Amino acid sequence: MAKAALIDGKAFATSLRGRIATAVAGLKKNHDITPGLAVVLVGEDPASQVYVRNKGKQTAEAGMNSYEHKLETDTSEADLLALIEKLNNDDKVHGILVQLPLPDHIDETKVINSVSPDKDVDGFHIINAGRLATGQPALTSCTPVGCVMLAKDALGNLSGLEAVVVGRSNIVGKPVAQLLLAENCTVTIAHSRTKNLDEVCRRADILIAAVGRPQMVKGSWVKKGACVIDVGINRIDGENGKTRLVGDVDFDEAVNVAGSITPVPGGVGPMTIACLLRNTVQAACMINDVPVPEM
Ligand code: NDP
Secondary structure (H helix, E strand, O other), rough: OOOEEEOOOHHHHHHHHHHHHHHHHHHHHHOOOOEEEEEEOOOOOOHHHHHHHHHHHHHHHHOEEEEEEOOOOOHHHHHHHHHHHHHHOOOOEEEEEEOOOOOOOHHHHHHOOOOOOOOOOOOOOHHHHHHHHHOOOOOOOOOHHHHHHHOOOOOOOOOOOOOEEOOOOOOHHHHEEEEHHHHHOOOEEEEEOOOOHHHHHHHHEEEEEOOOOOOEEEEHHOOOOOOEEEOEEEEOHHHHEEEEOOOOHHHHHHOOOEEOOOOOOOHHHHHHHHHHHHHHHHHHHHHHHOOOOOO
C-alpha cells in the first residue's frame, strides 16, 4: 500500500529560520533595527526551562537580541505585571513571551492581556485574537501559523478544501480554524462533545488534531489522500522502560491512508519557535513602521 508523504517540519523550520536570519540582517543593515525577544519564565517547570533555553538559542542564532527573565516560583502577580510593564516600555524589546503555564497564584489571562498587543508575539492577547477573528493584520499564535504553513507547503492552495480541526483551545484549535477560514477552507471545529467524531474527521481534506490524547485519531478516521497535521505532543511508555513521544494521531495507521502527514516528533513541533522568531521580526517592523520583509 502506498504510504503518505512525510511533511518534514524540521527541515521546513530550518529553512524558515534561514529566511528569518536574512530578514534580520537586512533590518540591521538598512534600518539599524535589531529585533529583540524577551522571554519571561516563572518557576522551575523542567519542560518550560527546555523551551525557554531553545527559544533563547534560536533567537540569538537568527541574529536577534534575546533577553531572559527567570523569576522565582513565589513571585507575586504584581511583580510579574511590573516586569511586563517595564518590557512594554523598553525600545530594545519588540516581542514579549510569558512562558505558560504560570503558577496557580497568578491569573494567566490578566498577565496575557497585560502584554502590549504590539509586542504580543504569542498572539494570545484578546486584541490579537479579535484582529485574527475579524480578518485584520494580527500577531498570530505560533503553532497554528506553523500548522497552516505546513498544510500549504503540502497542498498548495487550500481554497475550497474541507478542514476539520479537532480541539478548540484558545492557543491552538480556535486560531488554526480562523487561519484556515482565512485561506477559504470550509472549517469544522470538533471537540469533546462532538458526536460521531470519526465520521466528522473522514470529511476532512485537511485534518488537524490538537487534542492532547495519545494516538486518538485512528487510520479509519482519515479520508484517503487527506493532509494530516498532528499538533499533539504526548509522552507514553515505550520499550525497555523508556518513554517516547507520540502525537494525537495513530501515525502507523494514518500513514497508510493519508496523502501527507506530519510525524511526531519532527512535524509541527519545530515550527513553533521558528514562527515565534518570525512574529518577533514582524513586531519589530510594525513598531518601527518599516515594511515586513518576506520570510
Ligand atoms: P487543550 O487541552 O487546551 O485542548 C484540547 C482540546 O481537545 C479541547 O478543545 C478538548 O475539547 C478537545 N478534546 C479533548 N478530548 C477530546 C476527545 N476525546 N474528543 C474530541 N476532542 C477532545 O490542549 P491544547 O490545544 O493546548 O493542546 C493540544 C495538543 O497540542 C497537546 O497534545 C499539546 O501538547 C499540543 N501542543 C503542541 C504544541 C507544539 O507543537 N509546539 C503547542 C501547543 C500544544 P473540549 O473543549 O470540549 O474540552
